[in-house]
Amino acid sequence: MTGSRSGSLPRYILQRVLLVIPMIWVILTLVFIVLRVAPGDPVSAALGGKLNDEALDQRRTALGFNDPLIQQYWDYLSSVVRLDFGTTFSDNQKVLEVVRDNGGATLSLTLAAFVIALLLGIPLGLVAGRYRDTVPDVVIRVFGILTYAAPIFFVGFLLQAYVAKPLGLPTSGAAGVETVFYMERDGLNKTHVLLFDVFLSGNSYYIEDVLKHLLLPALTLGLLICGVFIRLVRVNILQTMQSDYVEAAEARGISTSKVTRRHAFRNALVPVITVIGLQFALLLGGAVLTESTFNWPGLGQRLVEYINDRDYVAVQGIVTVFAIAVVLISLLVDIVNALIDPRVRY
């Protein structure tokens, strides 16, 4: 009986995976065009004042910037396929190593922010949609608009100025100096994600230290997306509450609370999952600002540093990694969506 359905799910996933390849290709091409074809030459931009013209030209040839564009394009694509994103100018590091060392901090920040946003946004959105045009709805909507309207760094500023001190919370970095030092000395950096490593180490001092550092940045970033969730869930609730099957369920005498819970809420949350994929892009953009505000040692922070150093290779590499991450996340979201909603597979 379920044979036909389970047969179509792998096919849907395969189709979706195959679609990712042209998408990534287009994005890589865009990144290449914007950063290589556009005027301004990476070598002189980064090392302009430090070397003479001859030395600059040597560096350019060595790095392939004097090759024809089509050759550079091919080199870029083939190196990305080999997961080689180049070596930075300013501090001579492999981009992939930069991603490994700093990506973990970004990952734990975005994950924590995401959890906070879901925990706050979905219940608030459900309440606002269910009790439309009442006082809770107005309060929640104003809150939703404010969380969207307040820039990350302003929320960060307010938290640092008014909350951090009284509560004794740190406002800079992902962990205290001691934690970082001892974790590294004892070889506890197994996953390169500090948040996971401290839990693996089982040391409650480290765990507390890391969570304390995480709280304010994650809250700041989480509030940004929570507004989006509130708005989304609310609108979907309004639409499903007006749907024909909700009226039919009411006609069968299903109690209001059950209709809301089983018919309106559940159905309203399905489209939300789709849009979560898009929110991830917003989350990454917000992460750059949050990391800058709280001096968080993540990829966004490094990106800003490399931008200030005008390091084209590093910027191109990190941007490429971000773009691929976004595409893969949206793939994941689509697959999860297909597992939940039986109609998607057809």
Next chain:
Amino acid sequence: MRKFLKILAKPFTETAGLARWMLVIGLAITAVFVILAIFAPLLAPYGFAQASADGVKFPKAGAPSGDHWFGTDRLFFDVLSRVIWGARTAIEVVILSIVICVAVGVPLGLVSGYYGGWVDRILVLIMDAMFAFPSFLLAIVFSFLLTGLLGGTVLAVALSLSAIYVPQYFRVVRNTTVSAKEAAYVEAARAIGASDFVIMRRYLFGNVVQSVPVLGTLNAADAILTLAGLGFLGLGIQSTDAAEWGHDLNRALADAGSGIWWTGLYPGLAIVLLVTGLTLVGEGLNETINPTLRRRRLLPVVMSGPAAREER
């Protein structure tokens, strides 16, 4: 003219209660900032990069006082003046970027939707890829390039913002064009031998351009935030060229721990207020236009008794 006023008033007449209040409050807030922007030279007590008046130097990071209502910052600038001048920068950048978006997105969308074929397919692919890209990162990359070329000017930042929003205009205009070109009056125009250019300009443009104001309002709020974000990262306009709220907040962040709250609070509040105002306008418009969200204005039903009906 009356018809035009009627269309303008539509969001008011067709909404009730909350939606109407949101729209009115949003418009009022936005109007205040537009007035601040236009009359900044008259309203601001000092210039945005003025560190002294009448030969007297301003205090460094001075607390709010009678001379400086919002205090002064570490560069000796008057915070109130910078907040007011900041409104001008913000509105200049937003208007400029919307103009660029319309100038680029609308013709591209028209041509792409009208002719179809491989041009259309390639443009859609590129725009979709840009749309999928994290928008703030896109703005960062573009401003990284453009500030290198043009310096930290209003134009450079406006262009970077346009890069985010052009795909949205393109998408809306293209889809409207695709559906509008099948309409009977366009077929008729083609049948009497109107050229493609005439059809696009006279028949499709009017149809397509209606969706621009809503999109513009919704994007304006986002544009203010992006502008401030770029400024905060130091990628936007330099403080001596113009007053920019995001950049001021960046400098204020160092003060947060030392009890100097006024340098960050006021520019931050300005951003929150303006973005809230624009969002309220956008949401209000959206509720009127999107029929699934709209709750029609209902007058209370007064039922006359059965006896009254018989008398009639």
Next chain:
Amino acid sequence: MEPAISMEASSTDPVISARDVRVWYGTTRGAIRAVDGVSFDIAPGETLGLVGESGCGKSTLGRGLMGLLPPGAKRDGEVWFDGKDVLSMRPKDAYRLRGVELGMIFQEPLTRLNPLLRISDHFEETIKQHDPGLSKDEIKQRALDALRQMGIPPTRYRSYPHEFSGGMRQRLMIALALVLKPAFIVADEPTTALDVLVEAQIVQILNDLRRNFRTSLLLITHNVGIVAEACDRVAVMYAGRIVEQGRVADVFENPQHPYTRELLRSTISLRTTGLNFIPGSPPDLVDPPDGCRFHPRCPEAMAVCATKNPINIERPTGGRVECWLVGPQEEIPEGGTRPLKQEELAVADEA
């Protein structure tokens, strides 16, 4: 058909009886009087057909009886069911009645089932709501019985709604309504969205209902043919009022109200040689015409029709009708019987 039984039953012990029911919607222009003073009775096992053009208040009346109305609507009057007035009940009690005692079948079966829930979930939820004590097996047994009666095999019990065709889904909806064995069902145009062959099946199913379950049915339709086939009595609705009601054979053979006559004439049958239609369209229900609401379109309108509300009287052969042509003569003022001039109408129409 057993008209004698149903007629007697309706006069003695009706399942549901509506008295002067009104449902008005508020809008910016004023109240829409979708249902404006409607009374009828339905006996056990009887099917009442409710016919009329689109937009005359049929569906609103059906939903009003169930207590399902959009926000902004107001109800008035009495609907007596089992010794209680449904309209003045607390919402909680109305919920308890819905499903078990009052069932509803909708027009669009495609959108009435929750796409994320299996058919089994729909049944379990419905049965559990009203019979919380039942075991899982008993629930399943009852659901499968209801499905079997509708000709749906038990193997499809765990399927999702989108795996069924339109006709199957309407049968599912009927099974869902029947599983609780309600005494009274409102069927709101149950066949309009379906093709002709499926329509015949569904009509047959509805026909069997009253025989097998003694369920009373209010069958809302704009198809006069279905009424002739599946109903015991018929109520003709125009602009929020029931203008004529009585036994189907009686009303169709000898229509008293000009609207009923026109409605029957505009029905296509094998003998049809040309198409008949009623000129004009139903009136604006915010500001309905004075007097009889049909008078602007009525071919036999008299002077009195435009000024005085017609009075609800007994039909000569049983049932009720409200039309000045039928009477009562003594209420018509002097000169009221002269024909209404059509030019006046045209002018009034344009104004």
